[in-house]
Amino acid sequence: MAEPVPGGGAAGDDALRMLVVSSFTATPVRTALEFWGRRLGVDVELAWGAYGQVFQELQLVRSGRCPEVVAVLVRWEDFLPAGDDEAAGVVAEELGAAVDAAARRAPDSAFLVVSCPPSPPALADPARSRSLTVAEEVLLRRCPRAENVTHVGRDEVLDRYRVSRVDDGLTDELGHIPYTPEFFAALGTTLVRRWYLGRVVEPKVLVVDGDGTLWDGVLGEDGVSGVEVGPARREVHRFLVEQRRAGRLLCLCSKNDRRDVERAFTTVPGMVLRRDDFVRVRADWSPKSVTVAELAADLGLGLDTVVFVDDSRVECAEVRARHPEVRTVGLPPEAEGALRTLRHCWPLDIGRPTAEGSRRTEWYRQDDRRRELRDRSATSLADFLDRLGLEVTIRPPGPADLPRMLELTRRTTQFTLSGRRWGAAELTACPTGGRVVDVRDRFGGYGTVGLMLFSTEGTVLSVTGFLLSCRALGRGVEHRMLAHLGEVALARGLDEVRLSFADTPRNLPARRFLSEVAVPHPDTGCSGYVLGASAAAHVRFDPDGAPPTGAPLAPPGPKPAPEARPPVGLPWFWDDPGDMPPGLTTADGIREALGAELWADTVPADTVPDDERAVVRIWTEILQLPPDGIDGNFRALGGGSLEFVQLVARVYDEFGVELPVDPLLDDPPTVADLLSMIRRPDTAGAVLSDEEGVPWIE
Structure with missing residues (x-):
């Protein structure tokens, strides 16, 4: 197994760390991944699983040795050489189980399982084509069991980016690289988008x-x-x-x-x-x-x-x-x-959708009816809450609560003590030190709106997580949550409840609440608030006596700066239609853009012949750096056998010339060598046969 990039690598929080495991040679996807890394202003750290060993690589995945993204790229015909529906279902079940097990061992990593397109010969065989469809459908039903696993169907790549050329039979034959640069550009972009989705403040x-x-x-x-x-x-x-x-x-x-x-x-x-x-x-x-x-x-x-x-x-x-x-x-x-x-x-x-998400619009409609009730009939907030019939249930979380717990840490920005996001591993590691909060009233259920994470440290109940959805604020739910923590502390024979706190640009309601019910920790080196266990257990909400949660602590000052965002460029928004390069919405356009970006600093002089300019461009796109002059050696600049396969295919695609593979594998070419062969096609030889393989392997 190639040593994965650990989750806490040196590149910092803004690095994209990915392990790529595939049933085919997938290294050309690196170009697109690094292109988007440059566009987004993040470092890209890639590790590659051993060639074709998907199941073996998944079995080696462990927490602490796994990067934040594991991309599992599957071309089903690599597992299913013949058309057999029963075998297809079995293989897909086994792969789903392997992914699920790896995801549970590394719960803080995101697993992206991509079903890649079959080859034209496989599609032309009805029995084989049907078995490949069966495999993808079985995996689609099987994969989403672990919360950190997402299945990406072939259509998400092909349709969204309008991939015009998908298959490359020549590179597939020479090096088991079955796809064109256009497809790899779309595939890499899709993987980055999925990573990006977990890194940004989600729109509400x-x-x-x-x-x-x-x-x-x-x-x-x-x-x-x-x-x-x-x-x-x-x-x-x-x-x-x-x-x-x-x-x-x-x-x-x-x-x-x-x-x-x-x-x-x-x-x-x-x-x-x-x-x-x-x-x-x-x-x-x-x-x-x-x-x-x-x-x-x-x-x-x-x-x-x-x-x-x-x-x-x-x-x-x-x-x-x-x-x-x-x-x-x-x-x-x-x-x-x-x-x-x-x-x-x-x-x-x-x-990945949650049940709470699908009901959010209805919850806001219910809240409108609550407002109408208060405006129409309640003489005070206490009277309104009494008529509302609020029911608060605080309970230990179960496995089915994990998606909502993760969503709360991602979406809650106002009533949170720290603003941090917890990973699945952290949330599942302390089931006895966590509580979730369900709320309902006469108009319906709010769903799971609160989360508390805590542990015992000496005589202290240390609370590291205290979150409440904004739709439940101002009704005393937060007071009941704190009282529950006090009861837990008393039951454990503890003296006090200590609540960690960190200011964020948007969690003023949480700080206001803590200032009402607790005092800053006396140790100036400790950021947080503290109160006695008994005092916490007796916290009660006085709706008509206490200032509302939304009341300011001090006269308003200058408008605070907006919350800092990751250093991203294009994908956040476009100022107007003219600012969005249309090319970056198609596979062809992305490929051209990433080639142009590398090409911009290496364009030969106008006096250089067109064929030499084309060879330099091809060389630069494949190796991600320009040749060192016309006599620069392909191998010396990092070109291995797989890059050579791409070079052979690109030259054939653009010039219609089949390079003499065996001599060039033994004596890697320079730009001058390639130009000589292109200009004298009679010296070109046939491509490798199926039996010959590619002997030059790094």
Whole structure:
């Protein structure tokens, strides 16, 4: 097994560390991985599993020796040489079990299992093609058992990046490199996007425009009967529906008459989105920056969790100028371009869904009914809470709670004592030192909204995690959580409860709560708050006597800087349609971009012949560095047998010349050698036969 990059490598928190395990030669994917690393401003550290030993490599995976991402790249025909449905199911089950076991041994690593496309000969054989489909379907059902495993189907790579050329029979024959540089560019981009998804602050609400975004036409000018939703706009609607199902809230912000907007949902043909898909609809002529801020405040969410989507460059510029922390996505005017932009806005990618996420919109609707109850009938907050019938259940977590616990650490930014994210290993390692909190009332369940992590240290109950979803704040749930911790401390014969705390740009509500119920730890070197175990057990919420959780501690000062983001470039947002290079949404374009990036500093002089320029470009793209002059040696600059296979294929693809493989393996070529052979094709020889193999192996 190639020594994996450990999870805590020297490159720091912004490094992409990945182990690639594959059933075929996958090293060409390195080019795309490193290209995106440069675009995102992160180091890329790669380790490669032994050639073709997928099961063996997975068996060697262990926590502490495993990087944060394990990419398992599978071409099913490499396991299934003949068409046998029963064997296909067995192999897929065994692979799923091997991935699942490895994922459980390394719970803080993300396992990406990619089913790669079969070859044309395999697809041409009906029995074999069917067995390959069976294998992929069985794996798809089997893989998601471990929470840190994601299955990536072939369509996610092929369709999203419109891969025009997938298979390369020549490199497959010579070195078991079955795919083209275009496919590897799309595959590498897909892997980076999946890694990226786990590293960013997840959007919680999408504020979308109406005219030119949800429908074609201007409602105020064309009327309800004059706007339309064509096939591509319906795909935009379906994209937004998937966002809602993933737990993101939808808000409509349109400069139109509200009555017209409401009528559009019921009368415009082709509408996929319904009024109930939106938690808020704002239709007026206020500046959209004002509306965005009001919507975020109304929902109790930070502006840095908002994505604003509009086709107007003016509206996008106005929102961006007033609220730089909002992720602003400018759409092109045509529906196809709008859909492409949304599909390639990386922060809007969807991870593994949870049950809580699918119900989030309904929870906010329930909260609206709670507000109505308070406004209509309650004379005080205590009276309102009494009528609400709040039920709080605090319990030890079970295995089924892990997805929601991970989601809480990722999504909770306001009421959290530290703002840190816990990994699956940390959450599962202390089942007796953790509690989850479920809440419901007369209007329905809130789901699991709270999490506490604690341990015993001498005579102290040390609390390292204390999180509560913002939708449950201000109702005394946090007080019941602290009281429960006090009861635990008393039951264990402990003297005090100590709560670790670290300021973040957004956790002021948590600090305010601690300042009300506890005191800063007397040791100035200890960051946190402390109170006696008995005092903690007797904490109670006084709804009409205590300041509300949202009340400021001091007069407001300057607007705080937005929460720091990772050093990323293009994928966060595009200022306007013209700023998004369309090429980076297709496999061909990505390949051209990564080649151009390397090529920019090595372009020969204009006087250099075209064929020499082409050879230098091919050489540079394969080795990721330019030749050392026309006499630079391919092997001396890092070219091994696999890179040579790519060189042979690229020369054949661009010049139609078959290089004499055996002599060049014995005596690796220079640029001058290659040019001589290209210019005198009569000296070229046949490619290797199946029996010959590739003798030059590093």
